[in-house]
Amino acid sequence: MELVSTPFAGLQTRFGASGRVYRAPGRVNLIGEHTDYNDGYVLPAAINLACGVAIAARNDRILHIQSANMPGDVHVHLDRLPAVRTGHWSDYVIGIASALEQAGFKLPGASLYIQSEVPLGSGLSSSAALETSVAYALLDAAGYPIDLRKLALLCQRVENEYVGARCGIMDPFIACHGKGGHALLLDCRSLDFRLLRVPPQARLVICNTMVKHELASSQYNLRRAECEEAVRLLATKLPCVRSLRDVSKRDLEDQRSLLTATLYKRACHVVEENDRVLGAESALKAGNLTGFGELMAQSHLSLKDNYEVSCRELDLMVEIANRTRGVYGARMTGGGFGGCTVNLVRAETAADFAHQVGEAYYGATGRHPDVYICEIAEGVGPVS
Ligand code: GLA
Numbered sequence: 001m002e003l004v005s006t007p008f009a010g011l012q013t014r015f016g017a018s019g020r021v022y023r024a025p026g027r028v029n030l031i032g033e034h035t036d037y038n039d040g041y042v043l044p045a046a047i048n049l050a051c052g053v054a055i056a057a058r059n060d061r062i063l064h065i066q067s068a069n070m071p072g073d074v075h076v077h078l079d080r081l082p083a084v085r086t087g088h089w090s091d092y093v094i095g096i097a098s099a100l101e102q103a104g105f106k107l108p109g110a111s112l113y114i115q116s117e118v119p120l121g122s123g124l125s126s127s128a129a130l131e132t133s134v135a136y137a138l139l140d141a142a143g144y145p146i147d148l149r150k151l152a153l154l155c156q157r158v159e160n161e162y163v164g165a166r167c168g169i170m171d172p173f174i175a176c177h178g179k180g181g182h183a184l185l186l187d188c189r190s191l192d193f194r195l196l197r198v199p200p201q202a203r204l205v206i207c208n209t210m211v212k213h214e215l216a217s218s219q220y221n222l223r224r225a226e227c228e229e230a231v232r233l234l235a236t237k238l239p240c241v242r243s244l245r246d247v248s249k250r251d252l253e254d255q256r257s258l259l260t261a262t263l264y265k266r267a268c269h270v271v272e273e274n275d276r277v278l279g280a281e282s283a284l285k286a287g288n289l290t291g292f293g294e295l296m297a298q299s300h301l302s303l304k305d306n307y308e309v310s311c312r313e314l315d316l317m318v319e320i321a322n323r324t325r326g327v328y329g330a331r332m333t334g335g336g337f338g339g340c341t342v343n344l345v346r347a348e349t350a351a352d353f354a355h356q357v358g359e360a361y362y363g364a365t366g367r368h369p370d371v372y373i374c375e376i377a378e379g380v381g382p383v384s
Pocket of ligand 1: 335
């Protein structure tokens, strides 16, 4: 399916002339998986599947929250925002409003109507798209200037502390800073970033396995804890090590005896994946798409064997892609245990590739995958 993002027509008319509309994109990560919370490097791109929000000011201090995708109308008073999550989808919106108020932004009451094209729970970062679009809308509609770096950090904090998911900075950062036609290399420690043009002879094709295994979030938290434990043990001999970002392959081999077999494998993935991201940057700059694709293949193998966050369906989708004409590289993307693969594909073969991979996956599993041929989109902002 060729993606054409809808201009959120329903949102434009929702509140008549007094309404404004904003959008924030979902994302796909090209390489650099499970490195963000290790202070490492990631290389995501914003995609043309977005979350849109229409907003209109009110004369009171009420937030009225509605969604085209989710049931339940919510009214909350800005002076009495619930301090803890309720488990309802509106937690994301309330968490953002609450964090903004705590950061000193006095928000007026507003009606919000949300409509998202980013599939939920498929690893394309629907929650960061929701959070960043809402945060941007609340601030801009209230006339505040917006600092995108701070906005990304605030959204991550809401996800960590209010929603209760311990994810890294990658998703809100790319939702804020994405640039059409470009991938973004982010140093997750300094938050310095570089935009890298993706050449027009390549397309990103996202293949959704249509599965999400139960253990995704518990295993995510476990991997984080394993990385922290590896750092603690390595730091007993290497005092400069604050995170796996500070460990070279050489250090890791020298100090291997400090780690259990499992912790060694986890650390290996992170250390090598950081190197792969920097290698991928060089390959992209040199127009070496084949080299970039090889790094994607290595990344997938490492996520499967060392980090152990892949699953049968993701491996199958990657295997199918690897034998389909026009592919430079294929790998799982996002947290793992289901969700999507990302494929770098020769532009002129993208439609055939999407069709053939879809058919083969259906043939093998009986599931129809959603396959998206993406455009690389802009980060959060108003919809003109
Ligand atoms: C999820 C998290 C990200 C990142 C990826 C794995 O998508 O939200 O912060 O850790 O997993 O790379």
